[in-house]
């Protein structure tokens with residue numbers, strides 16, 4: 001199980017580099033409309049990018065979970081065919097998805113643009129993940145810490161919402177545009193919530209390990225926030241569809257539920273003020289710590305933005321502009337990617353602390369490049385989003401779209417440049433981790449490496 | 458150490474949430490007005506499939522949802538100065554970053570039918586939306 005965890009992680013690092021690269025190509029197409037237009041136009045490049053970077057998030061959290069279950073929690077793994085088949089099914093699906101994009105055999109629903117039949121093996125892979133996860137944890141752990149709950153919830157809801165996203169294949173759902181459209185966005189909102197369960201569970205796991213503080217994993221407050229997150233996952237999606245004419249109560253409920261996230265913000269501030277008083281001890285020197293802290297700041301910034309744009313009055317002006325992309329890439333990179341890096345660094349140090357120690361300087365450089373370019377990247381998106389909003393609400397009926405596109409060119413160029421910098425930073429970190437931790441553990445004797453370097457930090 | 462050992466408590470909360478969720482889903486899947494206001498015709502369904510197969514969503518939005526390289530198409534049929542012929546003119550044009558499609562006349566009609574029926578469901582952006590002091594925004598459906 002541990003070895004397959006590392007294989008998942010290796011695959012995920014490849015997906016990160018490749019996916020960010022597709023992102024750069026897509027951004028070039030913003031600026032030069034004819035770039036690769038005949039081969040992979042933007043309607044293919046965007047799915048190539050989005051699916052590949054989402055694979056990064058999902059595969060690396062999956063790999064981390066498999067690794068932690070066996071190696072850190074010392075649980076006896078379930079039957080090996082479950083996770084082995086899971087891995088190989090996902091590899092084959094990845095190839096099938098690329099072929100489907102490249103040849104234009106698309107289902108064409110946003111984020112899941114691949115040929116719809118591929119969903120069946122994808123679901124089978126998730127089911128196997130569920131089987132091996134619950135078989136490993138059910139009997140061996142009685143009083144579950146919150147991260148086990150979160151991972152379990154993530155898997156179950158992922159299966160459910162992935163299925164829900166394909167209900168359109170049945171005429172009953174497809175016939176009525178608004179119903180279909182609502183269910184489509186319902187499923188998306190919720191499966192983002194589902195992978196966030198996997199990722200935030202990982203964050204809590206790593207924080208628990210770094211701080212040795214039991215309340216992090218089992219405290220009342222921790223569980224409270226888990227339930228709050230789950231409620232948001234179930235009922236909060238309609239903040240994406242405030243302006244779709246569907247039942248008012250569904251949208252209003254989403255507004256209410258979304259606003260409970262102010263508590264998350266208050267909690268972060270409370271945590272900071274506590275930390276100022278009581279500087280955390282040993283963990284502060286662990287290389288994973290800076291990524292955890294960065295994730296913390298980005299969570300703060302992004303939750304704040306998300307809360308603002310979840311207020312319908314503000315959403316009215318930001319919806320349908322790149323301010324939404326600022327939010328989605330802000331969270332998937334600023335929060336999810338930082339957390340997953342922290343997790344992978346934690347694993348790499350565990351496996352091979354000496355090697356990581358040697359490249360710690362390069363990792364720091366990668367870290368700072370990543371955070372700085374990300375900031376510029378998001379500001380460029382905000383800039384282009386604000387321009388579009390002004391266009392929509394003050395001049396939309398008079399000025400053609402092409403004029404707007406020319407007007408926002410400077411923002412798009414700045415997006416391209418900072419995106420390229422971001423790509424370099426992400427690739428650097430991914431490569432360092434692969435070369436010095438994960439790769440060695442997969443291909444050389446992992447056991448020896450881990451014994452030599454345990455607990456250096 | 459403040460641990461939360463109340464295993465039954467946790468399970469109870471989850472059970473309640475899941476029950477609420479099941480009821481909630483049933484209501485949404487059954488769909489009440491105005492969710493089901495517009496039933497798509499066969500032509501429009503064919504158009505929808507073309508819209509999906511060619512992934513127009515990557516660049517265009519409906520109700521503000523989609524990629525952002527091109528304009529929103531929710532009300533393109535009813536916008537003054539645009540309309541069916543205008544849409545058809547764009548489809549095989551290969552303008553700017555938009556790929557040069559090779560739709561037949563029949564396929565173009567299907568896409569127009571889809572966009573026409575989408576247009577009937579509402580407005581985006583809704584310039585007549587009413588703002589409330591609570592931050593809520595009230596929108597209008599076309600049938601109102």
Ligand code: HEM
Nearest residue numbers: 020023024026027053324325328332333419423524525526
């Ligand atoms: C870990 C790295 C990254 C992640 C997780 C990520 C994630 C995402 C996601 C989730 C979307 C969909 C946005 C939406 O529909 O609202 C997106 C879109 C996009 N991303 Fe990224 N991204 C990453 C890196 C990059 C990089 C380095 C670039 C390079 C400039 C880039 C360029 C784009 C572009 C051009 C879009 C399309 C937005 C549109 O529709 O106009 N991304 N990305």
